Amino acid sequence: MDVLYIVIPAYNEEENIEQVVEDWYPVVEKHNGGGASRLVIIDDGSRDSTYAILQKMAEDRPLLQPITKPNGGHGATVLYGYHYALDQNADFIFQTDSDGQTLPSEFEPFWEQRNECDMVIGWRRGRQDGASRVFVTKTLKAVIRLSFGVTVTDANTPFRLMKASTLRQYIDLIPKDFNLSNVILSVIYAKKGCTVRYLPITFRPRQGGVNSINMKKIFKIGQQALNDFREINRAIS
Numbered sequence: 001m002d003v004l005y006i007v008i009p010a011y012n013e014e015e016n017i018e019q020v021v022e023d024w025y026p027v028v029e030k031h032n033g034g035g036a037s038r039l040v041i042i043d044d045g046s047r048d049s050t051y052a053i054l055q056k057m058a059e060d061r062p063l064l065q066p067i068t069k070p071n072g073g074h075g076a077t078v079l080y081g082y083h084y085a086l087d088q089n090a091d092f093i094f095q096t097d098s099d100g101q102t103l104p105s106e107f108e109p110f111w112e113q114r115n116e117c118d119m120v121i122g123w124r125r126g127r128q129d130g131a132s133r134v135f136v137t138k139t140l141k142a143v144i145r146l147s148f149g150v151t152v153t154d155a156n157t158p159f160r161l162m163k164a165s166t167l168r169q170y171i172d173l174i175p176k177d178f179n180l181s182n183v184i185l186s187v188i189y190a191k192k193g194c195t196v197r198y199l200p201i202t203f204r205p206r207q208g209g210v211n212s213i214n215m216k217k218i219f220k221i222g223q224q225a226l227n228d229f230r231e232i233n234r235a236i237s
Contacts, residue, residue, distance in 0.1 A: 001034045002031065002033055002091045002114070003033035003037050003090050003091045003092070004031045004033055004037040004090065004091070004092050004093075004094065005037065005040055005084075005090035005092070006028050006038070006039045006094045006095075006096070007042070007082065007084075007093060007094070007095045008024070008039070008040070008041045008042070008095070009042050009044055009074055009077035009081065009097065010041055010042065010044065010046065010054075010098040011043070011044040011045070011046050011098075012046045012047060013046070013098045013099065014048040014049045014053060016098055016100050017041070017050050017053050017054060018057065020041070020100060021039070021061070021064060023100075023103075024104050025039055025064060029063060033091070035062075035063075036089075037063060037090075038063055038064070038065045038090075039063055040067060040084060041054055041067070041098065042068070042084075043067065043068040043069070044069065044071050044072060044077040045071030045072070046068075051066060054066035072177055073177070074097075074179070075177070075178050075180050075182070076176075076177040076178070076179070078095060078181050079171075079174060079176075079177070081095070082167060082171060082181075083171065085164065086167065089164075090164050091163075091164055092161060092163060092164060093162050093164055093167060094160065094162075095159075095162075095182070096158050097158040100204065101158075102202070102203065102204075103201070103202050106122075106159075106201050106202060109199055110159075110199060111161065113197060113199075114163070116197070117196060118163050118189060118196060119161065119162045119166070119186075119194065119195075120161045120196075120197050120199060121153075121157055121159065121160040121161075121196060121198055122154065122157040122158075122203075123154045123199065123200050124137070124157055124201060125200040137154065137155075140183065141153075141154075144187060148190075148233055150187060151190075152186045155187065156180065157182075159201050166189075170188050171185075173188055173232070173236050174188075175232070184232060187232075188236055191237070192236070
């Protein structure tokens with residue numbers, strides 16, 4: 001029986017986190033892996049009551065695993081979650097975010113293809129989170145093509161299902177605490193010839209709270225990424 005770990009990073013999401021658990025807990029219950037599957041929500045050093053809410057909800061949800069750690073940013077927290085799931089011997093790892101932009105009702109087509117692909121990843125068709133975010137994604141696609149010589153449909157989508165066995169092979173190629181860990185993971189899979197399939201998903205506006213990543217931060221991350229990409233490309237080529 002396949003063990004599924006759903007990994008969700010969370011930072012200052014007290015407005016959203018209860019609904020996120022209500023949305024995604026039934027998915028991990030359905031695919032419970034004989035009781036070994038988990039919904040792992042990682043509090044990234046929130047300054048609000050995110051972690052306290054998670055602890056309370058876990059009291060009567062045995063498959064919910066709240067974790068807290070010092071703040072490190074989204075990419076580092078995602079990477080932390082992946083390592084945790086691998087250490088717990090997950091068979092499949094699914095990642096999404098805690099802002100309510102993705103729909104658990106769209107998970108099943110991904111699960112149905114889990115054995116056919118190393119990764120099944122969402123393609124944010126008709127996304128509803130603003131023109132600036134769409135521009136960033138298109139720019140990122142062009143930068144990846146120039147930096148790595150591969151075309152990735154939607155490199156940073158927070159809706160991806162991965163075989164743990166494949167992830168285990170390549171995760172150590174991602175620098176520790178790297179800001180764009182999902183982007184580099186998508187690039188690595190493309191460079192290594194892994195089987196990746198893209199499925200269209202709904203991508204709604206943030207359902208509450210404030211996004212901690214603004215355009216100024218995106219620009220700063222992008223500048224650093226250009227330097228990092230050169231080093232990473234040498235490592236994975």
